[in-house]
Amino acid sequence: MRVPAPRDLPALPYAHRLEPFAGEIEREGAYEWLHFDGSVFEDVQGGSSQFSESAFSSAAFHRGRYRRSRFDDVWMHTVRMVGTDLAETTWLDSECTAGVFAGTEIHVSEMHRTVFHQCKFDSVNLRGSTLKGATISPVQLLDLAPALARHVGLTVKGT
Incomplete structure (x- = not known):
């Protein structure tokens, strides 16, 4: 499977429809054709929300809860998710470039x-998540090798 190159905002098929986001993210909210540009969300309770054909540029999410939310055809660029709860979320046809996910809960999610292009994952919990056709670089594979070996029951011993 060949990974598509990252897109710029104007290359999105829905870019001409995007409106600037003004307001707050609310629980069970529906957000379509919105551009979250430079938005900062602190401790937001936005669970069960749906984001469709929207873009996030330089947005920051700190300690919020978005459990059971849905991200359909969402584009993210230089987004920071720190201590954010994205557990049980569904992601479809989305992409994130140059993002940072630190201390983020994404367990039991479907992607x-x-x-994810050039993103940094630090202490991200993906336990029980479904990743169809996940692609990682050789360097990432070497970093993940000990955890993958433990997961499949391999014991690696030195010579």
Whole structure:
């Protein structure tokens, strides 16, 4: 499977429809054709929200809860998710470029046709998540090798 190159905002098929986001993210909210540019969300309770054909540029999410939210055809660029609860979320046809996910809960989530380009994952919990066709670099594989070996029951001994 070939990973598509990252897109710029104007290359999105829905870019001409995007409106600037003004307001707050609310629980069970529906957000379509919105551009979250430079937005900062602190301790937001936005669970069960749906984001469709929207873009996030230089947005920051700190300690919020978005459990059971849905991200359909969402584009993210230089987004920071720190201590954010994204557990049980669904991601479809989305992409994130140059993002940082630190201390983020994404367990028991589903990601289909979702791509992360040049993102940093630090203490991210993906336990029980479904990643269809996950692609990582050789360097990332070497970093993950000990955890993957433990997960499949391999014991690696030195010579």
